[in-house]
């Protein structure tokens with residue numbers, strides 16, 4: 001192999017990039033990470049709950065004895081789940097808490113990306129990587145045969161045997177330099193989030209949690225004014241992350257903005273008490289891919305691999321949002337394939353295709369494939385965001401109210417509510433959703 005400045009260059013120091021760099025360095029490779037933020041995490045945002053399994057497995061394999069799980073800047077262990085269907089003034093909420101949610105191997109944690117990504121970046125640096133912050137990669141360098149052999153940062157050209165692109169969901173390099181297709185507006189969403197500071201004790205009282213433990217809540221319906229999307233709430237140590245996600249395609253058709261949706265969401269009677277008396281300390285926005293498996297682009301090229309959100313590895317099931325665990329796993333698999341190829345003296349697409357095989361046999365592609373039709377179901381399911389919340393409210397109002405008038409059997413009360421929407425339509429929609437899940 002020709003001489004290069006580094007064995008591996010990684011673009012982006014988010015979950016995928018930092019873990020790819022860490023693994024490659026642990027395998028003895030010289031690694032440079034280039035991050036456009038002033039520091040890792042400066043430009044990042046997530047909802048955010050991290051399902052910890054892929055981080056645990058990579059640390060067990062490559063950081064055993066060096067990384068103390070308790071040193072990871074997690075916010076709270078999530079042991080309390082809520083899902084709410086909301087109309088303008090009410091919310092029908094499923095509330096679930098279980099020890100199982102906190103059990104090792106299926107545990108999950110709320111995270112704030114600024115501290116979490118800085119920790120990931122330090123992990124990579126301690127393994128021997130160079131991390132260059134405050135500089136954006138402008139271009140991937142290609143030789144006459146079309147193989148990628150490095151990056152351009154401003155006037156500087158830096159060469160590598162393998163470039164791992166982990167630039168996140170707004171993946172301009174993969175589009176511009178690798179020819180990945182531009183996602184369609186209905187496949188991408190915009191996320192908006194605010195963080196509200198509250199004392200730890202108030203959070204624990206408000207969300208019925210023990211110290212160190214926390215709650216997650218997802219919302220559908222009026223939070224996005226009935227457009228496809230949803231709301232989220234995660235408790236951190238001393239703050240609450242509250243936000244919305246809405247698909248760009250639907251926002252283009254909407255008669256309002258996502259900022260207005262968030263303003264209204266915060267005033268909703270089911271949400272306002274959660275942040276009452278809290279201080280707004282942060283506001284952020286970010287893109288997120290919502291198209292599932294069908295929007296995953298090619299992710300193996302001559303001299304180059306694509307990992308994490310840059311490869312559109314994200315999944316929003318409505319009751320579960322996953323991207324960070326995919327990013328960590330794909331970063332690891334990309335680094336392993338890159339190191340193997342470098343060791344064999346061949347970084348061509350066919351040598352690097354071990355990454356594709358590893359991804360296909362891992363949970364990443366298997367899970368995305370398992371829920372492949374879900375994004376289309378959600379995208380065309382207007383009832384879920386409009387009529388279902390109203391039906392649930394009407395049904396529960398009838399169930400729980402007592403005004404002294406003679407009682408009517410439940411079946412008789414519910415029939416007109418369901419009939420108005422259409423029993424066949426409802427049954428068909430529910431079957432379609434169950435089939436997709």
Ligand SMILES: Cc1cc2nc3c(=O)[nH]c(=O)nc-3n(C[C@H](O)[C@H](O)[C@H](O)COP(=O)(O)OP(=O)(O)OC[C@H]3O[C@@H](n4cnc5c(N)ncnc54)[C@H](O)[C@@H]3O)c2cc1C
Nearest residue numbers: 012014015016036046047049137168191308309323324327
């Ligand atoms: C509102 C919202 C809520 C979400 N909720 C969850 C959740 O609860 N759980 C979950 O698991 N996932 C969630 N996700 C998805 C999750 O955040 C992503 O899947 C995950 O962050 C992907 O990690 P990544 O490393 O691939 O990309 P990123 O974390 O986006 O990292 C990419 C990095 O590359 C850098 N970069 C970009 N371009 C360049 C360049 N040209 N040069 C140098 N550096 C560059 C960026 O600054 C950034 O640091 C959510 C996403 C959003 C937007």
